[in-house]
Amino acid sequence: MKLFKTAVMLIVGLALGFFAGCTDDDGIDNRDLDYGYVQFKLYKEASYEAPQDDATQTQSRAVKPQLDYLAEASKVQVTLTSGEETIVQTLTLSAADAESAEYGMRSAKLKLLTGNYTITRFTLFDAEDGELYNGNAVDPDLTVVAGGLTVHDLTVNVQPRGKVRFTLTKDMSGFNPPKSRSGVSRQYIFEEIGSFDITVKDTETNNLVSFEKLPVTFSIHFDDPENTETAPGYQTSTCACDSLLSLPAGNYAVIKYVTYDSDGTLLETNTAPAESPFTVEDNRTTDSDVAVTLYEADEYMKDHYALYAIWKALHGDEWSYQGENYPVGSNWDFNKDPDLWSYQPGVEVHTNGRIAMIDISGFGFSGDMPKELGQLTELVELYLGTHNDTNVGFKDPTLDPDQSLTERSRNRMENHRALLHAMHPATQISWPCAFALREHGIHIRATELYDQGYTEDQIFEASTGRQRDIRPMDTSHGKLCNGLRSLPAEIGNLKKLEYLYIANSAIESLPDYEGEGREGMSGLAACTDFEVYNCPNMKKFPRAIAKMPKLVAANLSNNKQWEAQDLHDGLTELAEGPSKETLQMLYLTDNSLEELPASFRNFKRLGLLDLTRNNIHTLHPLGEEVAPVELVFSHNQIEEIPVDENGRFCNMDDLTEFSFSFNKLKKFPNIFSSEMISAISNVDFSYNDLQDYTDEEAAAFKGIYVQTLTLAGNPGLTKYPKWLGDSDSEVSYIILRGCGLTEFPEGCFEGKYSSRLISFDLTYNRLTDLPDDFSADTLPYLYGLDLSQNAFAKFPYEPMTCKGLTVFAIRGQRDEQGERCLREWPTGVYQHTGLRGFYIGSNDLRKIDDTISTAIWTLDISDNPNITFDASDVCYAWENGAYILIYDKTQNITNCEAMLE
Structure with missing residues (x-):
């Protein structure tokens, strides 16, 4: 095998950087089969685990003191021998970051001729080429394979360090007998802990290490199922710290902790906590529990x-x-x-x-x-x-x-x-009157059940007009x-x-x-x-x-x-x-x-x-100094409302609700005044035994200033209360349903504030006509009028002069014998530009030849068994959902076959 022709060539090649410049990104050229590559990996000696099949390993020998951190090394100089040849090469070291370096660093790749080499020593340098460390290889022998990469491990004597993750647990060992706190600013609960300081001691060297303001997260969870001291499903809680903290390897004990709340306010300093020993090993993470003392004597x-x-x-x-x-x-x-x-x-x-x-x-x-x-x-x-x-x-x-x-x-x-309003719904106005107010964006207590989704049939008994008992209370x-x-x-x-x-x-x-x-x-x-x-x-x-x-x-x-x-x-x-x-x-x-x-x-x-x-049955005046907002005396046996020496039952300056319905009052009580500072929202005297005022009583009446006045269910009231106008009373909505009304005395609507009247519920009475002054001249702001269940034989045209009239109802007219008595269709009603609802059902209408306006987009003609109704004017709007016709399919509806399908 050839290394180089001469050692001189090797030295010259090194000097020219022949081997330099190999980086991690350099590819391995498999065509050059006389060469291979070697890469060195550096590990901390304390945590290094050598391959199990390598029996020749020996501990490295540190020539210089151990390093604090492996990341201090930036380069490694390796001295290799092969036969009589000696090779010295300096290679850069890399790792993802300083923390990752503790788990190993790798060198740049070194290109060498194939063959066997011996590592005689290696030297580590810092980033400024300062010598840090000399060491011997654990395994000095390596083999370079043609076209391959040999990875060889080097171990370095570095201060062994590990990570520790603290979790605050609860120490309840002092519950029997109970312990009391001492030196604590205030009692606190475990869940309040937002962060903590901790001091630990190396039990061998007695060195102390402290960490400050470590944040924790509180959680409740099931206890360790292997804990036989607690029942299955037992719950406990901990405050876990997610921070991984570095400590030199060794055995430790917690000697102090300081707890803070989420705002950083001191909770407790404990210098004698329960023993919490733990061991830190090199490059391993240890989970350690810190026992926080709980005190049974805490409040x-x-x-x-x-x-x-x-x-x-x-x-x-x-x-x-x-x-x-x-x-x-x-x-x-x-x-x-x-x-x-x-x-x-x-x-x-x-x-x-x-x-x-x-x-x-x-x-x-x-x-x-x-x-x-x-x-x-x-x-x-x-x-x-x-x-x-x-x-x-x-x-x-x-x-x-x-x-x-x-x-x-x-x-x-x-x-x-x-x-209170949910317990005692106000006496409701009829649906046509409520519909009229809704068209003008007006919502009052007398319409609240409609706003809650109730229908007229759900609110009233159809045969009597009496309001049903609708209360959410368990009584x-x-x-x-x-x-x-x-x-x-x-x-x-x-x-x-x-x-x-x-x-x-x-x-x-x-x-x-x-x-x-x-x-x-x-x-x-x-x-x-x-x-x-x-x-x-x-x-x-x-x-x-x-x-x-x-x-x-x-x-x-x-x-x-x-x-x-x-x-x-x-x-x-x-x-x-x-x-x-x-x-x-x-x-x-x-x-x-x-x-x-x-x-x-x-x-x-x-x-x-x-x-x-x-x-x-017996009341006493509340007096001038009692100024209630809402008074409800309904469903009692009261026959009279007494007054004090000043003529007052109570101070009414703040009054909004005043209900004496379902009692035995004989006369409308003269306890109000038309000169009150502000209007009462609702005054309800429905279902009493009220009788008409005599002329003397009417003359003495002081008036009333009220938004909604309810006198329903008083059959003794046979005449519309003219004394309201005569006393300069100011009323917006009047409910006179189910009384005994048969007439309107002359001049009913000539009072100072009669023009303020907006809506009338006059259903279930015995009216046969309306006075001449029931017109635009006296009632310019009339929005809703319901004359249903009366005895009109002729259609009352007087209200049709009120341009603001929005809904008009005249359903169910019956004479003294209970027979249907209204047969007249109000010709020309389509010309009223303000009307949006017209209810004329349950009468005896016959053939209707009049124009039907789509502007009056709600029309009730139901329960008119003899009617002939030409729907051609409204059929298209009805088919497109822009018109509401309340009718019976048994009726003779012509020119709109879809209505009868």
């Missing part, structure tokens, strides 16, 4: 144990959730670390781990609430059933989970008004959803509790004061929103409520078991107690109250009072 941990005590006392193993907020059948689960016991459906915590909210409505709990409830001193909300338990699909705005507690408190009145007295029997007097420790709801429950009483630390209801210093709803086993009105100091909203409804006098006396105590200065909303529906306590005039801040469905 948040005590809260968690209180949760468990509550669950056990209320037969938690039998709980099974029924509702919409969580999966059906859900229960609390305590097969997890104690600091995770707050992760339960219906439980929320503050950032410091203290329990903030408990809602176990729907879980079917039963038993006596244990005294451990008093531990939850940071509790803000406690729901032990609510009035909304069984209302599937109804979103109660006062309990809206999408609103924060602050938002619910700020929007309290608005939310309660929305609830089934005695129907229980839980078996709570009692609350402990320690509930008085909950000084921050704001919301306390007890509903559909078997509870028998509320705890009263029993001494320091057992203050009962009087200790709830921050409780603003309170409810005792449908608790039939609570036979007496709970007088402890009267001692609650800061009530703002109270719902004491659906407790018919309270006797009238007991309820009256209990409410009197409430109105004379500390909450008289704060109470703003009071619900007392579906009870047995017979007399409104005179002491209610003490509720100076009362804004909403709901007394629906009681047996109230």
